[in-house]
Amino acid sequence: MSHRCGLTNEDLNRRWCKPSPVLHPSIYHTKGLxxxxxxxWKKPPLVYCDYHGHSRKKNVFFYGCAGAESWCSNDRIVPDEPVKYLMxxxxxxxxxxxxxxxxCSFRVERERESTARVTVWRHLGVTRSYTMEASFCGFDRGPFKGFHLNTHHLQSVGSDFCEALNGLNDSATNVDIQLTKDLNGNIIEINLIGAEKDSEIEVDSEGGSGTDSVLKTDSDEDFD
Structure with a gap:
């Protein structure tokens, strides 16, 4: 796989910890900004998100960062605020x-330490640091099940993403999230408590997504 490598034949998403201004200028200057x-400025971004294509898992989904799900013990002792990264x-x-x-998965794994998602979260303190993955393999759930992603799908996801960003409010401290899990620890329901209108969001159990967990990585190898 060499579709995201630079001219030095390096995976640029593994160079965020210590990027070189000569070898990795796009990463170096983006991180610097x-x-x-x-x-x-003391004004961290509300959200950081980079966009990838996933070669195995289907649909569109996020990878994020949860301290409680980190391999590093220093991350786990810091109180988590799930409402921030799950909203x-x-x-x-x-x-x-x-x-x-x-x-979606919010695990912080050791082998992902040098990715943009983890570096921006840990080194720069951006709680909502994500990779949005769009599958190369199409959909296995929802109204598009059985189809490949096309330009129209991606444009619609971009529009929906902007609308979701508009729904975030960093000052809304009265909103809480309650998670309902099955016997295997997989999240099957998310309740937003304290919003203008309490809402309930259920995970689609159709197709291949029913055994996935919002806070658990699939057993097969993932890339981000």
């Missing part, structure tokens, strides 16, 4: 028929 917002995926699930909440 985010760091300037965080360190100098955007929950909104996307409600808005976008192409989005599969049950395929």
């Amino acid at each position: 985010i760091e300037y917002l965080v360190r100098v 955007l995926p929950a909104l996307m699930h409600r808005l976008s028929p192409a989005f599969a909440l049950g395929s």
Whole structure:
């Protein structure tokens, strides 16, 4: 796989920890801009999201970061705020028929330490740091089941993503999230408590998404 490599034949999404201004200029300057917002302006981005194509899993979904799901013990001792990193995926699930909440994962794995998602989350303190994955293999759930993603699908997901961003409110401290899990620990329901209108979001159990967990990585190898 070499579709996201630079001219040095390196995977650019594995160079975010210590990018070189010569070898990885796009990564170096993008990280520098985010760091300037965080360190100098004291205005960290509300959301960071990069966009990938996934070669195995189907549908459109997020990878995010949860301290409680991190391999690093230092991350696990810091109190988590699930409402912050789960709200955007929950909104996307409600808005976008192409989005599969049950395929999302928020685990922070050691081998992903140098990715943009984890670096921006840990080094720069952006709680809502995601990779949005759009499958190369099409859909296995929802109204598009059995189809490949086309340009129209991707444009619709982009529009839904903008609408979901508009629904975020970093000052809404009175909103809480309650998770309902099955016997295997998989999330099957998300309740948003304290919003203007309490809403309930269920994970689609159709197709291949029923055994996925929002806070659990699939057993097969994933790429981000």
